[in-house]
């Protein structure tokens with residue numbers, strides 16, 4: 001579910017990596033320190049990792065250096081084709097944040113970068129509720145994605161995008177489901193997860209949630 005943006009990724013797949021490495025002026029700031037952002041997620045990961053929205057496999061490659069096993073879930077056919085070209089030692093699965101094949105192992109870490117905003121806030125809550133049942137005790141959710149500290153921060157970023165003439169970026173900001181850290185915090189706490197946030201660039205925050213012992 002939350003698959004309304006998949007077609008866009010099928011088209012974007014073959015030049016996606018040029019965007020993340022800073023070749024698209026409009027998205028430069030959002031992808032600033034991209035490699036360090038993926039590293040920040042990977043270095044906190046351990047055990048069996050379940051990744052959502054794996055794209056071309058940039059985070060997956062880093063996870064494989066730290067985790068015993070990696071399941072990478074990706075709904076876009078175009079992205080899965082790019083991923084497969086890399087020949088990574090991960091299990092690539094067709095699925096999305098809410099519907100994916102049964103994982104045959106216990107899950108220690110659930111990760112995602114630049115993807116959770118494709119779910120509405122109600123879908124985000126469904127996903128976190130599901131993950132809190134899937135994770136082992138003290139298991140972690142580590143997501144890095146664009147979110148806003150509050151509504152004022154959202155307004156400022158939208159105004160700046162408009163003033164810079166970044167209309168494609170502004171369209172994304174207004175039409176995808178970017179949320180605030182308060183919403184994410186409430187969702188995590190409701191589902192038994194302790195959570196903290198760290199800002200990694202002007203757009204991207206790292207959300208680090210841990211399943212508390214019962």
Ligand SMILES: C[S@@+](CC[C@H](N)C(=O)[O-])C[C@H]1O[C@@H](n2cnc3c(N)ncnc32)[C@H](O)[C@@H]1O
Nearest residue numbers: 001002009053054055076096097113114115118
């Ligand atoms: C901006 S890319 C990020 C790719 C990669 N994680 C990275 O950091 O470079 C977003 C990815 O999320 C995937 N995606 C879109 N909707 C999704 C959904 N509902 N569930 C899981 N993944 C989704 C897209 O197909 C795409 O591969």
